[in-house]
Amino acid sequence: MNINITLLPGDGIGTEIVSSAVKVIEKISEIFKIKINFTEELFGGCSYDKYGVPLTEKTIESCKKSDAVLLGAVGGYKWDNLEHSKKPEAGLLKLRSSLGLFTNIRPAKVYNELLDASSLKSEILKGTDFIVLRELTGGIYFGKPRGYDDTKGYNTMIYTKEEVERIARQAFTIARGRKKRVTNVDKANVLECSQFWRKVVSEVHKDFQDVELQNMYVDNAAMQIVRNPTQFDVILTGNLFGDILSDISGMITGSLGMLPSASIGEKYALYEPIHGSAPDIAGKNKANPLATISSLAMMFELTFKRKDISDVIENSIKKTLAEGYRTADIFSEGTILVTTTGMTDQILNDLIVQ
Ligand SMILES: NC(=O)c1ccc[n+]([C@@H]2O[C@H](COP(=O)([O-])OP(=O)(O)OC[C@H]3O[C@@H](n4cnc5c(N)ncnc54)[C@H](O)[C@@H]3O)[C@@H](O)[C@H]2O)c1
Numbered sequence: 001m002n003i004n005i006t007l008l009p010g011d012g013i014g015t016e017i018v019s020s021a022v023k024v025i026e027k028i029s030e031i032f033k034i035k036i037n038f039t040e041e042l043f044g045g046c047s048y049d050k051y052g053v054p055l056t057e058k059t060i061e062s063c064k065k066s067d068a069v070l071l072g073a074v075g076g077y078k079w080d081n082l083e084h085s086k087k088p089e090a091g092l093l094k095l096r097s098s099l100g101l102f103t104n105i106r107p108a109k110v111y112n113e114l115l116d117a118s119s120l121k122s123e124i125l126k127g128t129d130f131i132v133l134r135e136l137t138g139g140i141y142f143g144k145p146r147g148y149d150d151t152k153g154y155n156t157m158i159y160t161k162e163e164v165e166r167i168a169r170q171a172f173t174i175a176r177g178r179k180k181r182v183t184n185v186d187k188a189n190v191l192e193c194s195q196f197w198r199k200v201v202s203e204v205h206k207d208f209q210d211v212e213l214q215n216m217y218v219d220n221a222a223m224q225i226v227r228n229p230t231q232f233d234v235i236l237t238g239n240l241f242g243d244i245l246s247d248i249s250g251m252i253t254g255s256l257g258m259l260p261s262a263s264i265g266e267k268y269a270l271y272e273p274i275h276g277s278a279p280d281i282a283g284k285n286k287a288n289p290l291a292t293i294s295s296l297a298m299m300f301e302l303t304f305k306r307k308d309i310s311d312v313i314e315n316s317i318k319k320t321l322a323e324g325y326r327t328a329d330i331f332s333e334g335t336i337l338v339t340t341t342g343m344t345d346q347i348l349n350d351l352i353v354q
Pocket residue numbers: 013072073074075076077089092256257258272273274275276277278279280281286287288289291329
């Protein structure tokens with residue numbers, strides 16, 4: 001196996017957490033005898049400082065040539081007052097659209113050791129392990145006409161058959177490798193766009209009869225996620241509903257520093273922690289690298305189809321947490337406070353093939 005990964009460490013803690021992930025990749029390469037080539041490119045504020053733009057064609061080309069992209073985070077106070085198109089965050093939107101990343105996957109997984117970090121009761125959360133699959137490049141955020149004048153404001157919720165089909169296929173395919181259950185979330189009792197969405201999803205389902213399909217209205221889904229999150233496996237939904245549900249789902253599981261994500265298109269895939277560049281702790285060796293390392297586990301599972309490697313990475317996270325190691329964001333009394341590099345060393349120690 002020969003793998004090419006483009007690294008985009010970005011700004012702030014991005015460089016620290018990506019450097020942790022690189023150590024994990026190097027150890028994985030050693031254990032599993034896989035040749036892994038890295039290309040590192042500037043992206044975000046650091047790219048603006050050098051080239052006057054947050055995202056260069058060279059960086060886009062490198063991403064397109066690689067098998068997967070690992071992103072740290074971009075942004076920071078220094079670039080906050082730039083005009084919109086020069087901002088690091090504008091580079092992020094451009095990167096996602098240049099790579100055609102129409103699926104956003106956010107897992108909501110609770111580690112037993114961190115049950116107390118959530119705002120929900122631990123007995124409700126225990127065993128929670130689902131993902132929100134959000135359509136990312138269509139729907140009401142992009143539909144036209146849109147606008148407002150003195151008397152009205154309007155947007156258009158629109159999905160084409162092709163857009164729904166491709167995300168539905170992703171959802172069923174991913175569910176096949178999990179608990180084989182897809183919950184399609186929409187507002188088909190009110191919106192024609194949702195009725196169409198639901199119809200296309202059920203047509204695609206005919207090719208995936210081994211996966212169970214359930215439909216749920218979005219208002220009910222929001223309630224069910226906090227009432228009984230363990231009932232879900234894969235939540236499939238559109239751009240607007242997914243934006244809201246993925247944040248609810250992320251936060252029921254605790255700290256930002258623990259949450260990975262994947263954005264996937266027809267050809268390319270990008271993996272990143274959901275948090276930002278955390279300028280308040282940047283350069284202090286305090287950042288939690290686990291969201292990035294967990295994003296790496298997603299990369300091995302989804303892009304390289306190596307669930308075995310993904311499991312080894314996930315198990316090392318579980319073991320490290322069970323041994324009591326915590327960065328400051330997840331620290332509690334009775335646990336062992338470690339730095340970014342300290343946490344990374346423990347993960348490397350615990351990367352064991354069973
Ligand atoms: N995908 C991205 O690159 C991305 C996402 C969100 C925000 N941003 C940018 O990041 C910058 C900072 O944004 P923000 O402060 O609103 O959000 P943030 O996620 O960077 O930080 C929010 C809080 O969480 C903490 N935190 C975040 N990640 C952590 C980690 N791994 N370990 C420990 N603590 C962590 C930070 O210290 C901070 O207190 C802004 O410029 C914003 O635009 C980038």
